[in-house]
Amino acid sequence: MSGRIERRFAALAEDGRAGLVTFTMMGDPDIETSFAILEGLADAGADVIEIGSPFTDPMADGPVIQRAGQRALRAGITLSKTLDLVRRFRARDDETPLVLMGYYNPIYIYGVERFLNDALEAGLDGMIVVDLPPEEDDELCRPALDAGLSFIRLAAPTTDEARLPAVLTNTSGFVYYISITGITGAAGATAAATQQAVERLRRHTALPIAVGFGIKTPDQAAEVARVADAAVVGSALVTAIEEGLNADGEATPACRDNALALVRALGEGVRAARREAAS
Amino acid sequence: MSARGANRPGPDADGHFGIYGGRYVAETLMPLILDLEKAYEEAKDDPEFAEEFERLLGHYVGRPSPLYHAERLSAHLGGARIYFKRDELNHTGAHKINNCVGQILLARRMGKTRIIAETGAGQHGVASATVCALFGLPCTVYMGEVDIERQQPNVFRMKLLGAEVVPVNSGSRTLKDAMNEALRDWVTNVESTFYLIGTVAGPHPYPAMVRDFQSVIGRETREQIMAAEGRLPDTLVACVGGGSNAIGLFHPFLDEEGVSMVGVEAAGHGIESGKHAASLSAGKPGVLHGNRTYLLQDEHGQIIEAHSISAGLDYPGIGPEHAWLKDSGRVTYVPIDDEQALDAFHLCSRLEGIIPALEPAHALAHVVELAPSLPSDHILVMNMCGRGDKDIFTVADTMGASL
Numbered sequence: 001m002s003g004r005i006e007r008r009f010a011a012l013a014e015d016g017r018a019g020l021v022t023f024t025m026m027g028d029p030d031i032e033t034s035f036a037i038l039e040g041l042a043d044a045g046a047d048v049i050e051i052g053s054p055f056t057d058p059m060a061d062g063p064v065i066q067r068a069g070q071r072a073l074r075a076g077i078t079l080s081k082t083l084d085l086v087r088r089f090r091a092r093d094d095e096t097p098l099v100l101m102g103y104y105n106p107i108y109i110y111g112v113e114r115f116l117n118d119a120l121e122a123g124l125d126g127m128i129v130v131d132l133p134p135e136e137d138d139e140l141c142r143p144a145l146d147a148g149l150s151f152i153r154l155a156a157p158t159t160d161e162a163r164l165p166a167v168l169t170n171t172s173g174f175v176y177y178i179s180i181t182g183i184t185g186a187a188g189a190t191a192a193a194t195q196q197a198v199e200r201l202r203r204h205t206a207l208p209i210a211v212g213f214g215i216k217t218p219d220q221a222a223e224v225a226r227v228a229d230a231a232v233v234g235s236a237l238v239t240a241i242e243e244g245l246n247a248d249g250e251a252t253p254a255c256r257d258n259a260l261a262l263v264r265a266l267g268e269g270v271r272a273a274r275r276e277a278a279s
Numbered sequence: 280m281s282a283r284g285a286n287r288p289g290p291d292a293d294g295h296f297g298i299y300g301g302r303y304v305a306e307t308l309m310p311l312i313l314d315l316e317k318a319y320e321e322a323k324d325d326p327e328f329a330e331e332f333e334r335l336l337g338h339y340v341g342r343p344s345p346l347y348h349a350e351r352l353s354a355h356l357g358g359a360r361i362y363f364k365r366d367e368l369n370h371t372g373a374h375k376i377n378n379c380v381g382q383i384l385l386a387r388r389m390g391k392t393r394i395i396a397e398t399g400a401g402q403h404g405v406a407s408a409t410v411c412a413l414f415g416l417p418c419t420v421y422m423g424e425v426d427i428e429r430q431q432p433n434v435f436r437m438k439l440l441g442a443e444v445v446p447v448n449s450g451s452r453t454l455k456d457a458m459n460e461a462l463r464d465w466v467t468n469v470e471s472t473f474y475l476i477g478t479v480a481g482p483h484p485y486p487a488m489v490r491d492f493q494s495v496i497g498r499e500t501r502e503q504i505m506a507a508e509g510r511l512p513d514t515l516v517a518c519v520g521g522g523s524n525a526i527g528l529f530h531p532f533l534d535e536e537g538v539s540m541v542g543v544e545a546a547g548h549g550i551e552s553g554k555h556a557a558s559l560s561a562g563k564p565g566v567l568h569g570n571r572t573y574l575l576q577d578e579h580g581q582i583i584e585a586h587s588i589s590a591g592l593d594y595p596g597i598g599p600e601h602a603w604l605k606d607s608g609r610v611t612y613v614p615i616d617d618e619q620a621l622d623a624f625h626l627c628s629r630l631e632g633i634i635p636a637l638e639p640a641h642a643l644a645h646v647v648e649l650a651p652s653l654p655s656d657h658i659l660v661m662n663m664c665g666r667g668d669k670d671i672f673t674v675a676d677t678m679g680a681s682l
Contacts, residue, residue: 055581059462066449103566108580109565109576110580131305131569133302133304136303154305157307158307158310181467
């Protein structure tokens, strides 16, 4: 186990605050711009970084992430080029956890064993694979854990008490709680519902709990940070990048500037939240 | 309903046919899929459920559909004795309604209050809208914009039946994207909604459940051919998109070693053109829409858009049981291109007075290739799984005619 995820959440706990987890799509809007954004995320306030790996048929994603995936595929990103970006990132930052998020087929076609070897060597810490529930753990989850990579599971409002233990077995790093039943980019859950869900999860696991789906503003991030161990922001960040495109759909400096400005604001929201709670 | 044998082993408890099938879905959907499996297993063992299913198939759908000896076509081709299983005579004009009747009964049993469906050619959309009207449930049908354009009559039929047709403009704007959008709807409306999948694909238990509901085609064929010929057929032929009409015909015969079976894939502009929908002939195993199966995909695992003149076959995957039957060698799969299908479409219309849908026109094109080389006592059954009324605009277009 690389331990970067564990060390990061331990440090956050020591600071008495929740973390900010960001999601951006590798290759969106082009490979170099996506790397420029990736490089700036930690300084801007991201504690854990999810890197999106696109799929032509992202059945759990809303229009914002779908469009980002299409831009990335047009820009020529592949799983192997994504791992190249991980290597370049690691050359300058050996501490910020990197988690790959995507769908199974590109990994399956790359070859599970080859992927795990290359991912580990590149400096990836874990993965979130949307279409691999515990029922399919033999595919990638167990081999990943054996290889020393984290397999981060999604838990949903539909995941009932009877099912939670199965979902939390073979989970490592942290648990990603999807606060609503829906696709990425939809409206978020109420603070009360989120709090209740996190408390339910805590009864079943000692792992850190990150909450995502529908978090768009620093205030919303702060709200989640008061009850969970991390807030995940994806679609809002991808929208900020999209808003920086010129009329021809090409990257401008605003893509990076917009994204990092939003991360700074979200980071401040998250950091302020726990201090309020502690005082 | 789901007898087992050497060639009908599956699926296993986790929904696998060999390495194919499975449940590759987001966690949000997983509990629903387990609920559905449980409800279906209970329904299968409930005589009342079977009785209601049979009653509706008989009195509402119009089953059994005839098994018709196509004498003029047989004489024209000068070989095998050709029979058509006339599933195009079903209410709504295709085999799709068989499965819709089964699933709507299950939806009602589960207390679901809203139905969603995806559709390509619109036949499954129309069949879904039909059973929703019959059961008084609201129905939302996802359909790619490309398909809406080429299947206008079916779009209007769905609206007449009270369904909402939602155009899908992502990706290739055809069947696979409609399925993505339906899955997104389901992830969002989990409590109320039943997803009525139209083919033998998707996560377990759909491939097995849809197969079971469609197996009425093969069971009837068995009885009818025994009555007509006193023996089982030598060859069965059916088109495959997702593969529901084919598995429906084949499944009750899989353990009969003397019966050979051919699934006919859409080769679009030809396999070598790269613009086709022949996932078994030219694809490789991968994971999409909840199951592992043969897929059209590039070397990075990204899905390639399918192409076929037939909207119902225009899908880059195939049901997982077909993938398994291909690997085991029990069923042979062959490609037929747009032009061959159109020729067969015209031939059948003129010779038999039956305007076939473009989907079974693919199966027919293979029969045209195969039959002349067979002896006159060779019994061949082809599934005429849909009628061609919906396709007259597409065909007119290829003839330079405007309607």
